[in-house]
Amino acid sequence: MSASVDAIAAPEPRAAVRTTATIRVGLVGCGAFARFSMARYRALPGVTIQAVADIDPAAAQRAAAELEAGVLAPEALLVAPDIDLVYIATPPATHFHQARLAIEAGKHVLVEKPLATTVADAETLAVLAEREGRCCVANLVERYNPLADAVRDVIRSNLLGDLVHGLFVNDAADEGLGPGHWFWNRSVSGGIFVEHGVHFFDLVASWLGHGEVVAAARSVRPPRPGCGNGGPTAVEEQVMCTCRYAPSGAASRTVDPACGDGNGHAGVLFHFEHGFHQPSRMDRQEMRLVFERGELRLFDWVPTHGELRALLDDAAVAATADLLPAASVRRVDRYEGDARHVRGRFRGFDASGLVEITFTVGKDKLGIYGDVVRDLAADQIAWIRDPAHRRRLTEAESVASVAMACAADRMALAAG
Template sequence: MNQEKELGLGIIGFGGFALFATQHFMQVPNVKLVGIAGSQREEASRAAARFDATHFDTIEELLAQPDLDIVYIATPPFLHYEQSMQALRAGKHVICEKPLATNEEEGREMVSYAKEKGLLMVTNLMQRYNPMFERVRRVIDKKLLGDFLHGYFENYAGDEGLSPQHWFWDRSKSGGIFIEHGVHFFDMFAGWLGDGKVVSAQVSQREGEYPVEDQVNATVVYGDKVVNFYHGFTQSGRMDRQEMRLLFERGDITLYEWVPTRIVIRGLVDDATTKALMDLFPGARLEITSNYGTSGQQTRGRFKDITASQKIQLMYGFEEEKLHLYGDLLRLMFREQTAAIHYPETHRKVTEENGLNSLLTALDADRLARNR
């Protein structure tokens, strides 16, 4: 097999996350960092020197480099459209931090133009590369706990690093919490359940000297199943936590952290289901809450007969370091997207449509919250 052509990577913007992402992208074979632009931060100069790249004064200089193939955009959301289109018009593939854009017209134009030119225009929705995401999808698809009934995501996020002047609070720059942050989780549930429709949404404004919008809530219906999404940026960083729960006919799944590293499954199961779950979550800790003898295995729920030999609790992933997993997901995402540059028929877990569809759901939620 011929050696793949080395791909030249450029970075636009260099906040705190960009260094973390760049270090993982550069572990993918046959990738060279060409340069960094769009940031005057000292970290950008140091990173360029570390990877034998150039810290360019302007984005135009970066995009003019003949050995540049793909651009990673890590700037605030209000710049994504302008900078992505600039890169696409220069013939470069683009991976952009979420969200794709801050309005529908720009998002659709970005995806349409990239498709027309045969270029990537990918939003970094790396959650789909999490092995936990795929395992939960299999539980749903195989109905190991019966039919899915309801879900929620609750994000009790810290605001300690977000000063009142930070662009995050400025809707003209961030798009608001649903758009800046919520797209990840709208995309996750769409990956599990298919397309959803936002049926209600609310937004709360903080009282006091700095009246920022710091809490949002949305209800999305997938088929006939309801999922609630709450995001609150109200906590000390020490209290930051996230939790996702999926309810089924014979049990529930709880995922912890916004990049889920830990999972707890509770359920009424027969022996075959216990085996299937242990095969799906190898090495999990299995607790037997109750054993039912032959005469006690029959029960009912939702007007259905249920046969259960055990009530169990399964715990998995508690040894995983969140930032280590996060790095794995960035490498997997970048490896797959760069493979698609070499081999356009490559199946991709994240496509242009995922970035657009998650944005459209977030825009619907934001619109409903303001028109209630």
């Protein structure tokens, strides 16, 4: 049930928090992802896993044995006096209610994505967390990837010129998502934009700031009778949306209003596609950022490596390579004399050649996934210990990702 944001009183000064003591973590929802995350949290200095809870007693017992923690009933864990931070890793529709109970009991909360399945609920949690001086962010790990920092630096450097548009295509596996899985039930998951798309709305927002959804659509898999529980029901399997972000780059920020017909919109269009329909061995993702002088691509849904191909002068090649981890430069073509002069978007620039730069964080997907899960928790715990610590992800950004997802979902449903 949603609570009105107005019903929550204005924020008061943040309550004092324990600065040096061990942070005692309680887990609610001992499923597949929680067990992956908890193994990383457990390795953080000054953190102990106090108790776990699940509506499935066998799941709770298994996690408790793995984590050497106690077992409590979910409602008891959310308010237990000896827990400082609750990690909520249940299916999305339960996040709001559980997070609210925990914050009201004085806990900090790390909520699995999405923060909530409606904007009103997400906003309510953020307001409540601020009033109580507590943490309540969603586990939006993408912005903690070193490649996310590198891409942000490339965009801000303007070395490739302005960003013109972006594209993220996520052809994800559904092999582990049988017909009875909660993922397909929109009243539990919130739909693909909300359950999954929030990660990428947040990642792109970390590069380009606030965006707006301008178009969206979805497709459903027709009923497949005879394939088991849930199979006879049609399920949403593919969603797409296009969003607009503020222009990137100095040149676009100084657009002469006398240019153009005045009827268009300046800004960067970014297209997101998420589908869950592939065998696990064909699971694949690609992010493409197209700039005036070339393009940058990232691979995997937690990106592990990327490629950049651009027309650059020698100084820009060196400066770009400096921004990318473990960069390896290959000169594809070299230009001399007049061939050095290149034009695009009514502008000219010089390029000494066409280069390809590959880069990598030097770990496989699971290795980086573990790192970003750990780093997000460490960042939030640093803030819990010291409110002056500047977090990379806040409640406001967690809410913003839900707002984008819900706007896209509404538009996709309206499109039929």
